[in-house]
Amino acid sequence: MHIVHTIPELRAALAAYSKPAFVPTMGNLHDGHIALVRQAKPLGDATVVSIFVNRLQFLPHEDFDSYPRTWEADCAKLQAAGCDVLFAPRESDLYPQPQTFKVQPDPQLADILEGQFRPGFFTGVCTVVMKLLSAVFAGKSQGVAVFGQKDYQQLMVLRRMVQQFALPIDVVAGQTQRAADALALSSRNGYLSEAERAEAVQLSLALQALGRDAVAAAQALPEQCAALEAQAMQALGARGWQPDYLTVRRRSDLQLPQAGDGAGALVVLGAARLGNTRLIDNFEI
Structure with missing residues (x-):
């Protein structure tokens, strides 16, 4: 598994591949994440996973600083799942300047439910995902991105974003993984x-x-x-x-x-x- 931290390093690592399959995560990986990686693997010629805790999607009172970071365990799980490239940018790598340009999703879809209770959440999600997609798929004529269906509204928002920007990326839904008692893994x-x-x-x-x-x-x-x-x-x-x-x-x-x-x-x-x-x-x- 090739671990890279900067966008130029990522693009160099993917230069030989024509159709990456990408799974974005915030780390602290569990079996649900690993199921997405395994789902992605046969869909492209390189399996790429990102780990980045995105400050833009956290409200001031939420758990950005305390969000679990489990780097060594995450790497071991991804290695075992067959991840080819792990992109783990620092905040300064992904946001070298303040991110003043942002993706504003359709309020009819994004300002209800999660968007009502977490205002600005989907703007933060869309902005970081657009940047990650740009980093992974630059110069590629096709690709696949896999998102978990547990975040149902998020999946819909991101699918619409990819469609409306005419990105050459297939958005694939990964089935929610559950514990034996049916609790969704999170x-x-x-x-x-x-x-x-x-x-x-x-x-x-x-x-x-x-x-x-x-x-x-x-x-x-x-x-x-x-x-x-x-x-x-x-x-x-x-x-x-x-x-x-x-x-x-x-x-x-x-x-x-x-x-x-x-x-x-x-x-x-x-x-x-x-x-x-x-x-x-x-x-x-």
Whole structure:
């Protein structure tokens, strides 16, 4: 595995390849990340992974400084998964000057749900991903980028960004990886205490139940969805959670469902804080 830190080093390492397959990460890797790397490997002629904790997508009160950095363990996992090139830029490598030019995503898609509770988050994500894509795919006529479906809204935003800028990159979704009890794997699961970890699966269970109720009420979704969502949030709140949202949306645009939308057209998404840890999850229904 070739480890590089600067954009010129990365481009030199990829000069002999015509179709990289790229997995961007913030490190602190778990089995979900490694599944994305393994998914990417047969899709290109070089498998590239980045590790960069992106300051631009953290709000001032969030965990940028305390976000876990696990460099040696990450390298060992990527080596075992067959990563060819690891791009690990320092902040000064990726942002040598203040990043005053930024990618502003469509507010209709990016200012709802996560964007409502984390204003500016998707601007930070789009800006760093655009810069990473530029670094990895410069001079390439085609490529593949793999993003996890656990970050469902983020995947949609980035897919739209790639489409609208006509980048020669296929955006591929990686299925959410789950623990045996169905908790979605996440770097932030490591913040949970033992008791919180046992409770954490309740977010997944609440979303699955909301999805079943929504499909059963498919012909009356506009009238009933708000009530179903309120019930789900109240039930989770009664267990000590602080929910931001548990909601039913259309897969196509994350807007509110319409009468007749049913199984195959919808997704349930949720974000809630358990203790000091904010977890997200989703299920297509």
